[in-house]
Amino acid sequence: MHEVIVNLHMHTRYSDGSGVHKDIAAAGLKAGVDVVIVTDHNILVQGFEGYYKDKNKKLLMLIGEEVHDQARDPQKNHLLVFGANREMATFAENPQQLINQVRETGGLAFLAHPDDPEAKAFNETDISWEDWSVQNYTGIELWNALSELKTVVPTKLHGAFYAFFPAFVANQPIPNTLAKWDELLATGNKVVAIGGSDAHALDMHMGPIHRIIFPYEFHFRTVNTHALLPEPLTGDVTSDRALIYKAFAAGHCFVGYDLPAPTKGFRFTAQGRDDSVIMGDEIPARGGVTLQTKLPFPAEIILYKDGLPLQSWKNQQACTHITTEPGVYRVEAYHNYLGKRRGWIYSNPIYVK
Numbered sequence: 001m002h003e004v005i006v007n008l009h010m011h012t013r014y015s016d017g018s019g020v021h022k023d024i025a026a027a028g029l030k031a032g033v034d035v036v037i038v039t040d041h042n043i044l045v046q047g048f049e050g051y052y053k054d055k056n057k058k059l060l061m062l063i064g065e066e067v068h069d070q071a072r073d074p075q076k077n078h079l080l081v082f083g084a085n086r087e088m089a090t091f092a093e094n095p096q097q098l099i100n101q102v103r104e105t106g107g108l109a110f111l112a113h114p115d116d117p118e119a120k121a122f123n124e125t126d127i128s129w130e131d132w133s134v135q136n137y138t139g140i141e142l143w144n145a146l147s148e149l150k151t152v153v154p155t156k157l158h159g160a161f162y163a164f165f166p167a168f169v170a171n172q173p174i175p176n177t178l179a180k181w182d183e184l185l186a187t188g189n190k191v192v193a194i195g196g197s198d199a200h201a202l203d204m205h206m207g208p209i210h211r212i213i214f215p216y217e218f219h220f221r222t223v224n225t226h227a228l229l230p231e232p233l234t235g236d237v238t239s240d241r242a243l244i245y246k247a248f249a250a251g252h253c254f255v256g257y258d259l260p261a262p263t264k265g266f267r268f269t270a271q272g273r274d275d276s277v278i279m280g281d282e283i284p285a286r287g288g289v290t291l292q293t294k295l296p297f298p299a300e301i302i303l304y305k306d307g308l309p310l311q312s313w314k315n316q317q318a319c320t321h322i323t324t325e326p327g328v329y330r331v332e333a334y335h336n337y338l339g340k341r342r343g344w345i346y347s348n349p350i351y352v353k
Contacts, residue, residue: 001230003226003264004233006036006224006253007035007199007220008036008037009196010038010200011199014045015042015066017201018200018201018212023216029053029058037062049061049062049241064080065081065084065088067089074125074126076128080196081109082245084106085105103136109136110137110139110141111129111134111140113141113146113196115128115174121156121158122156138248140192141194142193143343145169146199146214147198149162149169149214171340179307193255193348194248195225195346196223198219201216225256226253227253252280252348253280257345260337261337263345266347269292270283271292272285273286279347279350280349284352285352292320293318295317295345299315300313300316301332303330306328323352
């Protein structure tokens with residue numbers, strides 16, 4: 001498999017970001033990501049998809065959209081749309097109709113920041129996802145870096161601290177989002193998890209203090225979605241775009257917090273009597289299944305089955321578990337960073353049937 005690092009969910013001046021597309025491309029090239037997916041609010045911006053290069057580096061920029069009903073107050077039910085190839089904001093009033101329209105175009109629909117709490121100190125309202133009656137979406141944004149920031153700034157003084165020391169913010173996906181994901185997986189449906197930066201490069205003023213909060217380049221070094229492709233990117237935008245979105249649709253990806261240590265190289269696989277599979281795939285339980293986890297560096301590993309911890313390993317780089325029981329199996333890995341145990345890797349599930 002060929003692994004590419006994708007940073008997704010970000011905004012430009014076309015909505016509420018402070019930068020332009022060339023700023024994002026430059027930041028992505030410096031940070032070393034392979035792909036960025038720009039998702040401005042309620043506008044599908046044309047003309048910027050393609051490869052951007054700097055010396056021997058190259059980066060693929062794709063354009064999606066973050067859609068929500070602008071007439072609703074407070075705003076809820078934000079949807080990340082990838083690969084729809086047409087404007088979707090006209091369907092925002094009804095989340096299910098919006099998802100249906102995305103699917104009809106062959107696009108992907110991810111529920112954005114399912115838990116996005118208010119931050120009273122900064123007059124930020126709760127914009128969580130509320131309509132859990134919806135069906136047939138691709139997955140959820142398991143870890144949203146900006147939503148997590150809102151959980152740690154009860155005062156403006158906290159906000160000032162994190163403005164200057166943003167590396168202290170990230171801890172793990174919001175626990176309620178993790179629990180909701182497991183609840184959704186328990187219904188028997190495949191629900192793909194992705195991680196988004198929600199980068200805005202916010203231009204903040206607090207009295208005499210002026211600073212860009214979470215610059216694009218910083219975001220691109222933190223929460224990423226790593227996609228596993230059957231073949232390397234070719235440099236052709238159309239075919240490479242299809243490869244990436246196909247991997248997302250299949251759940252052939254994982255969420256990695258790359259700031260404490262690079263997560264590239266993580267693998268979660270299963271070997272059965274007749275075949276081998278990767279994250280996002282199904283495998284029969286008959287004859288027994290060997291689940292294998294490999295990390296790029298030693299860390300704490302926890303194997304989950306149906307939302308509950310099944311087995312854990314401390315300071316390990318590889319581990320195995322043999323099962324004959326059907327279930328939804330996924331892996332979390334934790335790494336110590338800046339004096340704290342932090343979430344590092346969140347795999348998509350392997351479905352043992």
